[in-house]
Every structure is written in C-alpha cells, then in structure tokens.
Amino acid sequence: MLVMQSPCFLFDPGEKYGKQEWKKPRKRNLARGPEKGIDEDLNEDSLPAGTPLKEPVFIDLRMDFAFKKVFGIQKGKPYLIRLINALLNDPDRIVVDLTFGNVEVQGEAAENRKSITDVVCTDIKGRTFCVEVQRGKIDYMISRLVFYICNTVAASAPKGADWNYNLNPHVGIVLADFNLEDNPEGNCVRYWEFTEVKREGALVVAKADPPEKVDQSEDEKKEKTTADTVNPPNDIISLVVAELPKLNKTLDELETEQDNFLYLIRNMGRLKGIPAQLDNDAYRPMFEMARFLNLNKKDRAMY
Secondary structure (H helix, E strand, O other), rough: OOOOOOOOOOHHHHHHHHHOOOOOOOOOOOOHHHHOEOOOOOOOHHHOOOOOOOOOOEEOOOOOOHHOOOOOOOHHHHHHEEEEEEHHHHHHHOOOOOOEOOOOOOOOOOOOOOOOOOOOEEOOOEEEEEEEEEEEOOHHHHHHHHHHHHHHHHHHOOOOOOOOOOOOOOEEEEEEOOOOOOOOOOOOEEEEEEOOOOOOOOOOOOOOOOOOOOOOOHHHHHHHHHHOOOOOOOHHHEEEEEEHOOOOOHHOOOHHHHHHHHHHHHHHHEOOOOOHHOOOOOOOOHHHHHHHHOOHHHHHHHO
C-alpha cells in the first residue's frame, strides 16, 4: 500500500523581511487610569520592513519641526508668550508681546560655528528669548545654551562707534526630553542668572547718597525708551532649563499653566484626542494647530 505524505512547508520570516530579526512591537497601554488617552511610544525600528505606520492624531512637540509649527508662527504667538511666562514664573518679568527674529546666528569669522535655535523672539521691553526643544540627549547642555545665548548677544550689537555696550537682557530657554546628569532627581525647571557674588574679605566701598527724586509727568515717563535705561548686570543673561521627564504628573494632577504646557510638549504626540481637562478655549486652538491632519501635504510628508 502506497501512502502519500503531504509536504511540510516551514515559514522563514527572514525570506519576507530581508533576513532581519523581527521583534514584536510593544502593546499599547490603554488602561492607565487618568492616562487612558495616551499610547506608549512604538519602537518603529522593531517593525518589519514595509510595515505602514499609523498616522498620529497630533504631532510630537518634542520634535523641532512640530515645535516650530505651533510656537514659531504668528498664529501660535499667544501660546509662545504663555509658555515663556509659565517657564519664567516671575510676575515682575511678564511678557506682553513678541516679535519673531532670526533663528540662525553666524560667528564673527566664517569658520566660526553657527548657532541655530528653534525660536528667537524679542518682547516690547527689548528682551530677547531663545527657545529650543532638545529631544536627543547631548553632553554639555548648559554650555551649549550659553554658547547660543552669547552668539545672540554679540549679534544684537548695533554697528557703529556710538554704541555704549548697554546690552538688553537675553534669556535662553531649553525644553530637554532627558534629565541632565548633574540633576538626576532635582527640580523639573531650573534657573541660572548672571549675578554678582559677594566674597568674604572683599573691599567694601561706601555707597553715595541717592540723587534727589524729581517728579516726572506721565508724558515724560512714556517718552523714556529702553535705550535710556541701564540694564542691571544680572539681567543680561539668564537661563531656564526644563527637564521634561521630571514632570511625572497625570492629567488630573496638573495644577499650573507651567504643568499644562510641559505636559503637552512631552505627551502631545501620544494623545488620541483632546483631554477633557484641557478641552477649553485656552488650549483647544493649540490642539488644532498640532493636529496632524491639519498639516498640508508637504508638511505631513516632512513629519
């Protein structure tokens, strides 16, 4: 009796996927209590070649391109102002209005390195803000920020011999998607200022009597410009660094405007819709600017 056996075919995933190791993508986390609307980041490198990627609902604001699409355009200027005020967290330094500036500054010599910042703007008081979002971890983050700010300060000097070196304040702001090595468990937002240091044993010079106060009319006060005001040294350069991973609050735990903006910058690209806590007139237009389908065809392809 002749018995016919069916041939056995073994499937080799390498034949279909180019002999590369195939890893199962991580499952989406859809049950995290108040974070239910957030998906875990999928590792795109773990997907088989040619696998179509799902379009996001909102663009990821940790990316330079996306950050500029929301905060670096005229339509997004009100949100940039609110972001800067939230990060400064100083009622004496409120930003009222901004003018966008050149994001690329070349060194004095042709061989000197350029500094390119995501957003550069100046307010009505003459203060310049350099705002950068940094997703990939880099060494010497603070030194890099100082380099950018110093280039911007030097570029702000007017041409001609009449300038008296009265510098306007410059503020460097970085939104880092990593923790700085010198601050593994410190505050989420930190501040640096150029300031005088008192040392023990230093020569103390007697202060002169203050000049007599002269009353000015309201019109005279209005005519006084920023060029007439000598800026104190501690205002010339200041730095603000926000380390996004340190904001470990859930949506229900957000309390301040600073919390809200840092949360959205870190999580916007993973949201499936507008959270109820932020679905209001103060934030809804920002979500619409960040909505992936609201980008034009060219920008969607670039993203």
